[in-house]
Amino acid sequence: MTKLSEMKEMYLPILRERLEKDENIDTGGAYPKLKGDFYERQTRIALKNYGIINPNSVEEYVALDGYKGLEKAIFEMTPQEIIDELNLSGLRGRGGAGFPTGVKWQTALDAEGDKKYVIMNADEGDPGAYMDRSIMEGDPHSVLEGMAICARAIGSDEGFIYIRAEYPNAVKQLRQAIKEAEAHNLLGDKILGSDFSFHVNLRLGSGAFVCGEGTALIESIEGNRGMPQPKLKRTAVEGLWNKPTIINNVETFANVGYILNKGGENYASIGTEDTTGTKVFALVGKVNNSGLVEVPMGTTVNQIVFDIGGGIPKDRKIKAVQTGGPSGGVIPSKYFDLPIDFKNLKEIGSIMGSGGLVVMDETDCMVDIAKFFLEFTVSESCGKCTPCREGTMRILEMLEKVTSGKAEVEILENLENLSQYITDVSLCGLGQTACNPVLSTIRYFKDEYLAHIEDKTCPSGACKDLSSYFITDDCIGCKICAKNCPVSCISGETKEKHVIDQEACIKCGECYNVCPVGAVITK
Numbered sequence: 343m344t345k346l347s348e349m350k351e352m353y354l355p356i357l358r359e360r361l362e363k364d365e366n367i368d369t370g371g372a373y374p375k376l377k378g379d380f381y382e383r384q385t386r387i388a389l390k391n392y393g394i395i396n397p398n399s400v401e402e403y404v405a406l407d408g409y410k411g412l413e414k415a416i417f418e419m420t421p422q423e424i425i426d427e428l429n430l431s432g433l434r435g436r437g438g439a440g441f442p443t444g445v446k447w448q449t450a451l452d453a454e455g456d457k458k459y460v461i462m463n464a465d466e467g468d469p470g471a472y473m474d475r476s477i478m479e480g481d482p483h484s485v486l487e488g489m490a491i492c493a494r495a496i497g498s499d500e501g502f503i504y505i506r507a508e509y510p511n512a513v514k515q516l517r518q519a520i521k522e523a524e525a526h527n528l529l530g531d532k533i534l535g536s537d538f539s540f541h542v543n544l545r546l547g548s549g550a551f552v553c554g555e556g557t558a559l560i561e562s563i564e565g566n567r568g569m570p571q572p573k574l575k576r577t578a579v580e581g582l583w584n585k586p587t588i589i590n591n592v593e594t595f596a597n598v599g600y601i602l603n604k605g606g607e608n609y610a611s612i613g614t615e616d617t618t619g620t621k622v623f624a625l626v627g628k629v630n631n632s633g634l635v636e637v638p639m640g641t642t643v644n645q646i647v648f649d650i651g652g653g654i655p656k657d658r659k660i661k662a663v664q665t666g667g668p669s670g671g672v673i674p675s676k677y678f679d680l681p682i683d684f685k686n687l688k689e690i691g692s693i694m695g696s697g698g699l700v701v702m703d704e705t706d707c708m709v710d711i712a713k714f715f716l717e718f719t720v721s722e723s724c725g726k727c728t729p730c731r732e733g734t735m736r737i738l739e740m741l742e743k744v745t746s747g748k749a750e751v752e753i754l755e756n757l758e759n760l761s762q763y764i765t766d767v768s769l770c771g772l773g774q775t776a777c778n779p780v781l782s783t784i785r786y787f788k789d790e791y792l793a794h795i796e797d798k799t800c801p802s803g804a805c806k807d808l809s810s811y812f813i814t815d816d817c818i819g820c821k822i823c824a825k826n827c828p829v830s831c832i833s834g835e836t837k838e839k840h841v842i843d844q845e846a847c848i849k850c851g852e853c854y855n856v857c858p859v860g861a862v863i864t865k
Contacts, residue, residue, distance in 0.1 A: 345527075345534060346404055346413050353405040357395070367394060373406070380631050383650050385612065387620050388436075388596040389636045392480040397515050400522040403483040409528050411602030415491045416536045419602075421451055424495040428598070430606030432618035437463060437554075437591030438666065438695045439771075440617070440684040443598075446588060449578035450496040453586035460493045460501035460540075461582065461589045463559060467506065467551040468667025469718060470626045471698040474592035476634055477622075478505070478512040481596070482519035486529065486542060488595030491602055492588055493540040500541050502582070504559050507546040516544060551668075551722035555770045556581075556589050558724070569724045570770035591696065593622055613639030617683035621694070625651050627701035628658070635699075640681040643673065647701055658703040662786075666695030668715040668722075669775035671782030672708060691782040693775065705854070707804035708787040709794055713741040715779040723772065730773030733764040737780060744791060746807040747798040754791055758784060803864025806849040813840050813853075816861040823853035823862060 361367045361374050368377050374394050375381065386392070395402040403409070415424050428444035435441045450458060462485060466474040477485065489501050505513060520542050523529040531539045545563050552558050553568040560582050562568035574580075581587025597619060601609045610618045617639040623646065625635045630652035637646060643663055647653065654660050664672045665682075671692030680686050684694055702711065716738045725731040740757055743749040761777035768774045784791060793801050800808040813823070819837040824830070831847050834840030842853065854862045 344413065346409055349401060349404045349526075350407070353401040357402050357405045361394070380633065380650060380652075383645070384636050385620050385638050386636045387600050387609075387612075388477060388484070388593050388622050389481075389634060390600070391484065392476060392634070395481065397480050397482055398518055398522075400483055400519070400526055400528070403481070407603055408483055408599070409487050411599035412487050412490050412494070412528070413534060414602050415494045416534060416538050421495045421497065424491065424602070425451060427602060427606040428495075431601045431609040432606075432613075433594070433597055433601060433609065434617060434684065435590060436593035436597070436621065436694075436696070438669070438693060440694060443590065443594060446578050446590075447492060447495050449576060450586045450588050453579045455586045457500075457583075457585045458496050458498040459582045459585055459587040460489050460496070460498050461559070461563070461587060462489055462501070462503045462595055463554060463556070463589055463591045464503055464505035464509075464512070465547050465554040465559060466509075466592070466696060467549070467554055467722075468669075468696055468698045470700055471624045471667055471696055473622045473624050473634060473697045475509050475512050477592050477596050478509070479515050482512075482515045483523065484599055485592055485595045486516075486519055486523055488590075488598035489542060490529065490533070490540050491598050492590070492595070494538055496586070496588060498588075499539050500543070502543050502545050502563055504545050504547055504553070504563060506549050508549050513544065513546065520544075550724070551718075552724045552770070552772050555772060558770070559589065560587070569726050570772070572769070593697070614681060614683045616685045621682070621697060623697045623699040625699050625701070627663075627699075628654055628660070628703040628706070629701040630655055639683045642681060643678040643699075646682075646699065647678075651701070654701070654703050658705065660701065661704050661706055662702045662708065664692075664700040664702065664711065664779070665698065666693035666775075666778070667698045668718045669693060669772070669778055670695045670698070671778045672702075672711065672786065673782075674786040691785055692778065705802055705804065705851075707745075707800050707802040708783040708790050709741065709744050710800075710802075710804045712779045712783045713738065713745055716741060716776070719772070719776040723776075727769040727773060729764045730768045730770075730776060733760055733768075734773070734776050736760060737764070737777060741780070744794045745800070745805040747794065749795045751792070751795050753795065754784065754788070799865070803851065803854065809849060809864045810844060811842055811847060811849065811851070811853055812863055812865060813842055814861050814863055815839060816859055818859055818861070820858065822856050822858060826852050826856045828852065 361369050425447050433443040557571040558568045577587045613619050622636045662672050720734050723730045761780050803809040817839040824832040831843040
């Protein structure tokens with residue numbers, strides 16, 4: 343009996359006894375899972391242990407077959423066989439680009455070098471995204487196992503986790519997990535008594551969004567300013583300190599142990615032909631049940647938002663979803679039955695990204711949404727290349743003219759032309775995808791741009807310079823709007839129609855949000 347088998351035999355009964363006392367966990371199946379409608383329609387692989395095990399206990403991770411994939415990789419498989427299993431699984435990088443993981447690892451295995459590195463990109467910076475943070479906080483050993491398997495496959499003995507310092511709890515959990523794994527000889531020298539050694543180090547970033555790009559991340563680890571570099575060779579051939587380097591994100595590594603344990607064919611049976619397996623989404627925005635959702639690739643937006651997310655609050659109409667964070671595109675409702683995978687999202691002008699999925703309803707203005715993401719991109723651009731540094735600023739200035747009612751119709755052509763130019767010639771992925779929100783909103787919601795430009799109105803009432811709030815005859819005089827108004831500009835007697843003082847109104851929209859009968863409208 344191996345060391346891992348002994349640990350599992352010892353700790354599995356203890357874990358099951360604890361889980362059976364937890365009313366939120368179902369232990370009736372082959373693998374424990376969280377109870378509730380929110381989880382019933384999910385297929386959890388990367389999140390299989392999240393909320394189940396104690397992240398500070400390597401024993402509980404091992405009790406549920408943790409590190410079994412690593413054990414198999416060390417004692418039963420050659421490096422080439424490991425990569426062949428990854429290729430069979432069809433796993434593609436979950437950081438956004440969707441590059442085949444096995445192909446990337448093969449390149450590093452074949453590359454010449456006396457030293458090779460494994461890097462986990464944990465620099466999750468998309469607004470509203472917290473998939474990677476949750477995995478690291480709730481199941482840190484899953485990513486350590488994935489990194490170790492990768493190291494075994496390519497011939498590496500050292501790895502780095504690049505994580506932003508704004509994730510203090512994740513940093514704490516990873517440090518504890520590394521310490522525990524080393525204590526049980528699951529990391530470090532001669533792992534499990536073999537000739538394979540692998541050490542993992544943490545490197546904390548300062549929160550620059552651009553450091554999620556591979557070459558900028560490498561520059562930061564090397565002690566330089568984190569700025570993208572021209573990519574003359576793949577990092578799998580020449581990366582960290584000019585040595586062959588594999589960079590994968592957190593969710594990608596979290597899938598590797600499962601694939602080695604269950605087999606690539608098992609993983610490939612989930613998802614679509616183009617994109618196998620599952621994807622974790624951070625479901626946020628105008629949705630009743632927000633949270634982490636892991637579903638098979640090919641699941642539709644409607645299934646995620648309505649079957650799992652419970653639909654839209656206040657019985658409002660869903661308008662669009664935005665995928666891929668600030669680099670992604672806005673998807674209109676006509677595509678909500680389209681299976682989500684890398685290919686389909688690209689065809690409709692969006693990207694998978696790391697997995698943010700923001701739900702927007704009829705109160706959201708698409709021009710304002712595009713402006714919001716451009717503001718983020720402008721502030722996070724490293725400034726190294728002119729198209730991104732200057733171009734995104736010009737795009738933002740044009741969007742500000744549109745939302746303030748100061749634009750002419752010619753601005754639409756200028757927006758599209760400049761956005762396409764920035765996309766074509768920017769140095770790195772940040773600039774190359776920065777204008778996706780602009781291009782996708784013009785493509786699908788051009789009527790809203792025209793309303794701002796020609797009619798000087800914001801149909802959604804989100805742009806303050808173009809909107810005013812009014813109370814209709816449907817008002818029941820409940821005074822809820824008046825009580826919530828931050829500037830006390832709403833007057834009226836109980837059970838009588840109220841009135842908004844237009845000169846005093848700051849157009850915050852709180853009256854619109856709290857009215858129980860929908861008597862507040864925008865014009």
